[in-house]
Amino acid sequence: MKPFVFICIVILLVLSSGVYSEVTFSGLHLSDKNTLLFEAETYSPGIGKYRTLFFASADNWKLHQLTFFPERMALVQGKEQLQIQNRFGVFRSDKNLKKITPVEKFPAFTLGRQIDTGKINPVEASPDGNYLLYVKPKSYAYGDLLLFDVQNQKDILITSGVELSLRGPNARWGPNSRFFIYQKEGYLYYFSIDHMSTDRILTEKLRTIGEGKIANVYWNRDGSLFYVIDTLVYQIFSAEFFTRSIYADLLNIGRIVGKLPFSFDPNFDSFWVSPDGVKIMFDKGGRNIFIYFLDPDDYLTTGKTQSLPYLFLPRNTRIKRVIWSSSDRITLLTSSIINGESETTVFRVDLTEEDSPPFFKATGDSGVRDMVLSPNQLRAAVVKEEGVVIKKYNTWEDEFAFPHPDPLSALWRANDELIIGGKYFIERADLLDKSSKIITLSQPEDYGFGKKDDKIQVKVKEKVFNISPADGTMEHIDSFSVKEQKLFSKNYRVYLEKSTAGSYENIVMVRNIDKLITQPLFKPPETRYEPFPEKEEQIDFINFSHGSRIRRREVALVFNAMDTIEGLTEVLNTLSEYNLKATFFVNGEFIRRHPGAVKEIARSGHEVGSLFFAYFNITDSRYKVDKDFVKRGLARNEDEYFQTTGRELSLFWHAPLYFVNTEIIEAAREMNYLYVGRDIDILDWVTEEQARDMPGTYMPAAKLVERVLKLKKPGSIIPIRIGRPSGKRADYLFSKLDLLINGLISIGYKIVPVSTLVEHAK
Numbered sequence: 001m002k003p004f005v006f007i008c009i010v011i012l013l014v015l016s017s018g019v020y021s022e023v024t025f026s027g028l029h030l031s032d033k034n035t036l037l038f039e040a041e042t043y044s045p046g047i048g049k050y051r052t053l054f055f056a057s058a059d060n061w062k063l064h065q066l067t068f069f070p071e072r073m074a075l076v077q078g079k080e081q082l083q084i085q086n087r088f089g090v091f092r093s094d095k096n097l098k099k100i101t102p103v104e105k106f107p108a109f110t111l112g113r114q115i116d117t118g119k120i121n122p123v124e125a126s127p128d129g130n131y132l133l134y135v136k137p138k139s140y141a142y143g144d145l146l147l148f149d150v151q152n153q154k155d156i157l158i159t160s161g162v163e164l165s166l167r168g169p170n171a172r173w174g175p176n177s178r179f180f181i182y183q184k185e186g187y188l189y190y191f192s193i194d195h196m197s198t199d200r201i202l203t204e205k206l207r208t209i210g211e212g213k214i215a216n217v218y219w220n221r222d223g224s225l226f227y228v229i230d231t232l233v234y235q236i237f238s239a240e241f242f243t244r245s246i247y248a249d250l251l252n253i254g255r256i257v258g259k260l261p262f263s264f265d266p267n268f269d270s271f272w273v274s275p276d277g278v279k280i281m282f283d284k285g286g287r288n289i290f291i292y293f294l295d296p297d298d299y300l301t302t303g304k305t306q307s308l309p310y311l312f313l314p315r316n317t318r319i320k321r322v323i324w325s326s327s328d329r330i331t332l333l334t335s336s337i338i339n340g341e342s343e344t345t346v347f348r349v350d351l352t353e354e355d356s357p358p359f360f361k362a363t364g365d366s367g368v369r370d371m372v373l374s375p376n377q378l379r380a381a382v383v384k385e386e387g388v389v390i391k392k393y394n395t396w397e398d399e400f401a402f403p404h405p406d407p408l409s410a411l412w413r414a415n416d417e418l419i420i421g422g423k424y425f426i427e428r429a430d431l432l433d434k435s436s437k438i439i440t441l442s443q444p445e446d447y448g449f450g451k452k453d454d455k456i457q458v459k460v461k462e463k464v465f466n467i468s469p470a471d472g473t474m475e476h477i478d479s480f481s482v483k484e485q486k487l488f489s490k491n492y493r494v495y496l497e498k499s500t501a502g503s504y505e506n507i508v509m510v511r512n513i514d515k516l517i518t519q520p521l522f523k524p525p526e527t528r529y530e531p532f533p534e535k536e537e538q539i540d541f542i543n544f545s546h547g548s549r550i551r552r553r554e555v556a557l558v559f560n561a562m563d564t565i566e567g568l569t570e571v572l573n574t575l576s577e578y579n580l581k582a583t584f585f586v587n588g589e590f591i592r593r594h595p596g597a598v599k600e601i602a603r604s605g606h607e608v609g610s611l612f613f614a615y616f617n618i619t620d621s622r623y624k625v626d627k628d629f630v631k632r633g634l635a636r637n638e639d640e641y642f643q644t645t646g647r648e649l650s651l652f653w654h655a656p657l658y659f660v661n662t663e664i665i666e667a668a669r670e671m672n673y674l675y676v677g678r679d680i681d682i683l684d685w686v687t688e689e690q691a692r693d694m695p696g697t698y699m700p701a702a703k704l705v706e707r708v709l710k711l712k713k714p715g716s717i718i719p720i721r722i723g724r725p726s727g728k729r730a731d732y733l734f735s736k737l738d739l740l741i742n743g744l745i746s747i748g749y750k751i752v753p754v755s756t757l758v759e760h761a762k
Contacts, residue, residue, distance in 0.1 A: 071086040557582045
């Protein structure tokens with residue numbers, strides 16, 4: 001057998017990467033006129049590191065942001081204004097796309113707010129741009145749903161106790177900005193802007209649509225809402241919200257317009273409705289794509305069409321974007337995890353074909369990051385790694401391409417005008433004359449004060465600009481010529497001081513030489529990192545259930561793959577976004593059922609241990625569990641894993657249901673295995689049925705996140721189940737993995753594989 005210590009050291013070297021959670025300030029330039037430039041480097045999951053440039057003046061040391069990285073972009077105010085959101089705040093351009101400034105009175109770093117780490121909490125602008133909808137966290141997993149009135153610069157509380165979601169607030173605006181739908185505690189509610197404006201807001205109970213989550217609803221372009229519950233499809237026109245919710249005990253919430261052949265599960269299913277409202281595309285389980293004609297009466301006939309389009313996706317694939325044009329041509333952008341990296345595929349189906357039944361076809365496009373349809377639906381902008389390709393939508397033929405270094409997303413401002421947001425700058429592209437102009441910079445490559453005029457010069461991709469600190473307006477100049485970097489002037493000295501609080505690695509300090517005062521340039525982060533325990537807890541290197549409690553603020557995420565595969569793709573995607581390596585335990589049944597999934601776990605660079613050759617109740621009196629049984633079970637799992645992946649299992653294991661006794665431990669030790677236990681039982685395996693015999697043990701996923709963050713300690717091993725347990729749950733912890741990781745990052749924890757915990761505990 002392989003020596004345990006050697007394997008641990010090798011694994012530690014391979015798996016030493018982790019999430020970049022801290023904010024680092026650097027690049028201080030102090031001018032003779034007592035103005036300061038500096039930058040902040042942060043990490044955005046799914047995007048990577050980027051830098052943001054700031055300016056401050058000794059007049060009041062007020063901060064001005066000079067570059068705006070487009071973590072999220074939107075067009076508002078009739079598509080005239082560009083909105084940018086990143087971890088420093090929410091920003092908007094003027095209608096000429098020349099000035100970029102923070103949304104007034106909305107939380108931002110330059111206004112004293114702490115810089116976000118991990119994934120940012122999304123902010124959704126109403127289509128008319130008058131409101132911002134967001135959730136203000138009150139705990140790790142819950143918050144207040146707030147409506148920010150942009151014109152009056154104030155927050156309006158919509159409701160409390162809403163689950164946080166890092167994919168977008170649990171709310172959706174209607175296309176006319178008059179209504180939005182939100183989710184709370186398993187129910188859907190509507191909110192009317194008109195009722196709010198005339199002080200006629202109904203109580204929340206009277207605004208109930210029905211059971212479900214945001215995935216249960218879809219706004220159509222005509223302003224009607226489609227609501228799927230179980231197998232029924234309802235259509236609700238906005239004018240009916242008030243009447244139907246008031247008389248919910250007597251009337252259905254909407255008109256039944258169709259039926260699905262399967263029950264809808266908002267945890268795994270999604271749907272889209274055609275622009276004319278007569279067809280539905282149903283994604284069952286994230287991989288079975290069906291298209292149906294909506295008809296409430298399917299008792300005697302299902303309509304003229306006998307063969308309908310169907311697409312069967314691999315289990316490692318999810319739909320990333322859907323375009324459904326009024327001409328009934330559908331384009332899907334899918335994303336897959338392959339060898340730990342994201343790969344995309346584009347599929348199209350033309351529902352107007354009459355000669356033969358329509359079917360999905362792969363287009364052959366590769367490296368696609370996003371795609372968006374033009375307002376007149378004649379073109380599509382396809383965002384790729386090297387630029388944006390403009391295609392004729394109906395035929396999917398290339399027209400021309402705009403080169404752009406590392407683009408992230410694109411927005412149509414008009415039929416012949418495109419906004420392209422990338423890692424280095426955001427530009428406005430004119431499709432008529434094939435020209436483009438930079439609107440603002442995403443991040444600086446170099447910067448300083450001009451030698452001749454002290455103006456701020458910023459260099460990006462061989463382009464040089466003067467930037468005004470007042471409003472961010474830019475002027476292109478020919479060459480980059482700046483003064484030597486200085487940290488002092490006649491009146492001030494600036495320096496970086498290491499931070500011992502929160503997520504900032506350091507702080508910019510300003511020393512006033514005349515007044516003999518030294519103070520931070522901006523408010524330090526709140527001290528949220530928990531203190532280490534005063535004493536070390538005993539560590540058992542035979543039954544390893546936790547690492548050191550006092551050496552490092554780190555935990556291990558452990559994923560147990562026992563039988564079914566639900567959630568695995570989401571877990572692998574999330575770990576990849578955060579640049580994390582974790583520990584997976586797989587048993588023989590999982591390997592036999594899902595060999596491709598096991599290969600992908602291994603190829604993604606994660607640590608893989610043994611969960612025995614089968615998953616069963618090891619305490620059952622029908623089985624004689626002795627040393628020989630344990631050894632043969634572990635050896636068999638080794639062989640099956642090797643035959644499937646060509647690799648060896650790590651010498652970590654735990655028994656089904658975490659059962660342990662002396663004989664089991666000793667048998668595994670003789671094979672150089674280390675038994676890996678846990679110090680937290682998350683209870684993500686508890687179903688509603690089991691909770692009847694164990695009151696208080698069943699919790700929704702958001703509550704489980706809060707339970708973990710309450711119980712964890714330095715060195716904790718946090719086990720998470722892959723797949724659905726046998727029984728009913730409203731939701732699953734693996735769907736909230738990003739929320740859990742964000743919570744751990746926010747309190748200073750690093751996430752490592754079990755092998756790292758073992759090594760650091762020695």
